[in-house]
Amino acid sequence: MATSTDLPVPDDTLMVAAMAMNRVVVRYHEVALKGGNRTTLVAGLTRNIMRALEGTGVDHAHRAPGRIILHLPSPEVWPQVRERLKHVFGIANFLLCERSRGPLEQVTERITERVGNLDFDSFAVRTKRCDKTFPVPSPEVSATIGASVQARTGRPVSLTAPQLEIHVEILPKELLYSLEKVPGAGGMPTASGGTVLVLLSGGIDSPVAAHRMMRRGCSCEFVHFHGAPFQGRASAEKAEELTRILSLWQPDSRLHLVSFGEIQRAIVARAPKRARVVLYRRMMARIAEQLAARTGAGALCTGDSLGQVASQTLPNLATVDESIDLPILRPLIAMDKEEITAQARAIGTYETSILPEEDCCSLFVPKHPSTSMTIGAARAAEADLDIAGLVERSRDHIEVLDAVPPAITTLEAAPG
Numbered sequence: 001m002a003t004s005t006d007l008p009v010p011d012d013t014l015m016v017a018a019m020a021m022n023r024v025v026v027r028y029h030e031v032a033l034k035g036g037n038r039t040t041l042v043a044g045l046t047r048n049i050m051r052a053l054e055g056t057g058v059d060h061a062h063r064a065p066g067r068i069i070l071h072l073p074s075p076e077v078w079p080q081v082r083e084r085l086k087h088v089f090g091i092a093n094f095l096l097c098e099r100s101r102g103p104l105e106q107v108t109e110r111i112t113e114r115v116g117n118l119d120f121d122s123f124a125v126r127t128k129r130c131d132k133t134f135p136v137p138s139p140e141v142s143a144t145i146g147a148s149v150q151a152r153t154g155r156p157v158s159l160t161a162p163q164l165e166i167h168v169e170i171l172p173k174e175l176l177y178s179l180e181k182v183p184g185a186g187g188m189p190t191a192s193g194g195t196v197l198v199l200l201s202g203g204i205d206s207p208v209a210a211h212r213m214m215r216r217g218c219s220c221e222f223v224h225f226h227g228a229p230f231q232g233r234a235s236a237e238k239a240e241e242l243t244r245i246l247s248l249w250q251p252d253s254r255l256h257l258v259s260f261g262e263i264q265r266a267i268v269a270r271a272p273k274r275a276r277v278v279l280y281r282r283m284m285a286r287i288a289e290q291l292a293a294r295t296g297a298g299a300l301c302t303g304d305s306l307g308q309v310a311s312q313t314l315p316n317l318a319t320v321d322e323s324i325d326l327p328i329l330r331p332l333i334a335m336d337k338e339e340i341t342a343q344a345r346a347i348g349t350y351e352t353s354i355l356p357e358e359d360c361c362s363l364f365v366p367k368h369p370s371t372s373m374t375i376g377a378a379r380a381a382e383a384d385l386d387i388a389g390l391v392e393r394s395r396d397h398i399e400v401l402d403a404v405p406p407a408i409t410t411l412e413a414a415p416g
């Protein structure tokens with residue numbers, strides 16, 4: 001079945017490219033479906049990739065249909081590149097490749113030689129023909145390579161559950177093959193979806209909510225409210241560490257730490273006991289809204305999940321929403337605790353989230369907070385509070401921290 005199929009070769013000296021696994025084919029998925037915005041999104045994704053790879057020596061990339069091709073300075077940088085690419089949103093998957101400009105026979109021979117030394121029970125060849133001018137259809141390319149590998153190794157083809165997958169990418173002017181395909185983080189490129197301000201407690205939920213928004217292409221700023229001067233820094237330190245872990249997925253992460261204790265004291269002094277938690281939330285939302293105006297965030301984001309605790313009932317959430325104009329996004333609203341916990345483990349925030357701390361919301365909170373507080377009741381409960389004054393004064397009690405992401409050694413251990 002082998003056909004002589006020379007790819008168009010502009011320069012004979014390039015016929016045999018360096019025989020090394022020194023290309024990475026990055027495939028994107030959702031970005032490719034975006035019609036008019038695709039060019040901008042691909043440019044953004046390429047920028048994010050190059051930024052994530054700073055210091056690895058990868059300084060060149062070119063584009064092919066539905067793909068970005070990275071040039072590795074040497075195969076040795078691959079482990080580092082792989083770990084970093086796993087944290088770049090917008091990538092569906094990526095492959096470590098060897099490249100050839102030669103004919104199909106040459107590539108078939110090369111693949112056969114490479115896999116001849118490997119130990120595997122079954123295999124499959126998966127070919128993608130992005131260059132439709134290439135004269136041989138994908139199934140035929142797969143069959144040609146498969147027949148050669150089978151003849152050499154005696155191993156059977158299994159299209160459903162192969163132990164070894166051989167990927168062949170037919171791109172304009174180049175043909176690449178890979179024995180290693182890595183799943184990407186998916187989603188949309190960071191910074192393509194605007195900025196949200198995440199209310200980050202020290203708990204399990206809000207870091208997961210942040211990660212979900214990042215995956216949709218949002219840049220996240222963070223704000224944490226702590227109980228100073230009535231509580232210590234434990235919750236703030238957890239928020240710092242969580243911000244640091246989350247900064248694996250976005251290059252610049254900034255955390256705003258707000259002392260909230262005095263505001264809580266004012267609420268405790270002037271409002272009914274059962275209203276406290278919802279009033280805390282309304283004040284947090286107002287302060288966060290002001291902060292969002294300064295940081296350019298278009299929405300707030302919380303880790304609320306419907307019915308999880310007393311403050312997260314529909315009436316209470318609506319009453320919190322009413323305190324500000326900005327939308328409050330709640331990406332976890334329909335997830336249960338088990339699903340959220342599994343996500344927290346997968347992104348590496350769980351262990352930090354479960355460290356003991358005193359959340360400021362537990363300060364002066366009654367045993368039975370209201371689960372159904374109307375907007376009217378909240379307004380009445382706030383009647384004696386100088387809301388504008390409290391929000392204004394909170395500005396003098398904000399610390400701003402820029403997170404330094406974990407080093408590459410930690411990246412190696414981080415879940416993808």
Ligand code: ATP
Pocket residue numbers: 198199200201202203204205206207223224225226301302303304308309311312359360361
């Ligand atoms: P989490 O696990 O995220 O702490 P939770 O189940 O403990 O959530 P609550 O304490 O009711 O739920 O908080 C609901 C949401 O309100 C949090 O997910 C977070 O977005 C926000 N929030 C609560 N406390 C704080 C805080 N101290 N600082 C910043 N945001 C907070």
Ligand code: MG
Pocket residue numbers: 201202203359
């Ligand atoms: Mg909490």
